[in-house]
Amino acid sequence: MPRRPPALSVEPPRATIADVARAAGVHPSTVSRALNPDTRAMVTDAVAVRVAEAAEQLGWRPSMLAAGLRTRRSRTIGILVPDLVNPVFPPIVHAAEVRLAEAGYATLVANTDNDPDREAMMIERMAGHLVDGLMLASAAKGSQAVDLCRRRRIPTVLINRRLPGAEFSAVTNDDRHGMALAVEHLVALGHRRIAHLAGPSGISTAVDRRSGFRSAVRAAGLDPDLMPIMAADAYTIEAGRCAMERLLELGGFTAVAVANDLLALGAYDALGAAGLRVGPDVSVTGFNDMPFVDRISPPLTTIRIQHAEMGGRAAGLLLAAITEPATSRTDILLQPKLVVRHSTAAPEA
């Protein structure tokens, strides 16, 4: 059977071990020995210097890839986020980066854009690059992520989101408790008819916050079935605006507990377009305390999740999973807190 020609003939010329060997006047195996830190002592200093100079002159890339094949370690961690433009993720990723850098690991971030196929592709790509571990902030229903990571035996930790049945450690926020804090705050202000602008179904944060909302309403002596609930179809400003418009058509509430800060920004837009003031006319609570919501108009009352703690603890669990593969699964549930600003007020009498 005839062999196909190389698929890609346009690639830039890159030096091979053989090129370096020719330039340095040594055998290719000597080049390999000289360029591999573990075997460098097997060649003389003069040869090591000659090979290193030839390699640099030719632009030969160092042995990370070959070293990866040899040690199967890249000292690189991948982090998958579902939406790079959502400001809630950078502080979490940054905390993880800092912790991983202390342990000598570099961090590469990939954006899945909430697309399960793209998530699977990025995991395959990262596995192919032999990342030593993955942190998934992108897990959602329909995701093949857990299955892929298990099959490829990549140490993996889930951040911010849970996946039922996943055997990986996870660091998440106590979303049910967070939503209870929001509802209790609104009830204490005097609200009795509270709507819930929920997140997209299939994402654990949305499911837990919605169920936390209903429990908290019931605990306050109110009937959850009388409270209007509308789910947004994504965690975006635009989806929040649409869901808020539909809630306004239903009516019958003086406050809305929103499942996420981006959705709350969309709720602000819909309320403003309807001629309603956030705070005096309709109280709004967010969730996450993402950067900049303290500076918007009006500043958003929200539930602060522990971004830095989440990233740092997840990094610690992943490092443990890498160095001690037998470590059993650990779930860390972080406690959020209520941050009161100016988007909530007593209902008008």
Added chain:
Amino acid sequence: MPRRPPALSVEPPRATIADVARAAGVHPSTVSRALNPDTRAMVTDAVAVRVAEAAEQLGWRPSMLAAGLRTRRSRTIGILVPDLVNPVFPPIVHAAEVRLAEAGYATLVANTDNDPDREAMMIERMAGHLVDGLMLASAAKGSQAVDLCRRRRIPTVLINRRLPGAEFSAVTNDDRHGMALAVEHLVALGHRRIAHLAGPSGISTAVDRRSGFRSAVRAAGLDPDLMPIMAADAYTIEAGRCAMERLLELGGFTAVAVANDLLALGAYDALGAAGLRVGPDVSVTGFNDMPFVDRISPPLTTIRIQHAEMGGRAAGLLLAAITEPATSRTDILLQPKLVVRHSTAAPEA
């Protein structure tokens, strides 16, 4: 000379080609042929299925790494950003991702945290993973990035920042013109004493915006030497607050043209702490029109750079550099525009 034992004995067990061959009952070279899309046709379907099943059962990682060695292509692009928490970068990165994905490339993002050593380490790491190209949004004076990319022969494009003497294509914003738009707007409102809160020296955007400020002041018939200028030592809210405090000590201005939106947020904080209202008391212009500055209080008058265009055009140049290495350097200068909101007003009489 005795060989050292393997350096890392704690790694999780990962299957090799030999393990797969043993499990499938075939020769290792058959495994390689069966698992490589370019040579799969050289084995029977039955063998291909048997090998694929054995590989999956054993958790063998697919041939990306070996394929990288073979074709020296990973179809992966690295993007280096100086600060992941600065919201100006995600829209640029996202536009690049979309364009690169259309061409079949995955994108990995690394954060340098404005640290030249960390930037160099990330480039080495990405080069070691055989990324096909790099986009540097992190270039600054003292950076070894250009040198490293040239030595490793990695196709590279600069985004948002220039580096004098770099031979790589760049997509930047016309920062001098942008600052002229800000100064002209303030002069048209009636301001005659305008301060400049400059960015950190050593970053091209800061240098160009500062020089653009002085030129525009002169063009308006004012003496640039009479305008107070204070440089922040980083593009952060905190650095902006400190620099604004020092400008307030100098006094003698009714408006401040700020080099970047994060710095402008810090200026808001310092002005508020001094009991001054942004807009009525002191006019403030930002630069970038990063996400959310339209929602802060008061909404920021700023210079909008073309985020999506910047990311998309840079991706296009990088793809050209990868597929046509002989393509000569191209510089694209994008035109910004003024967006007037409520942080600027006529000075009090």
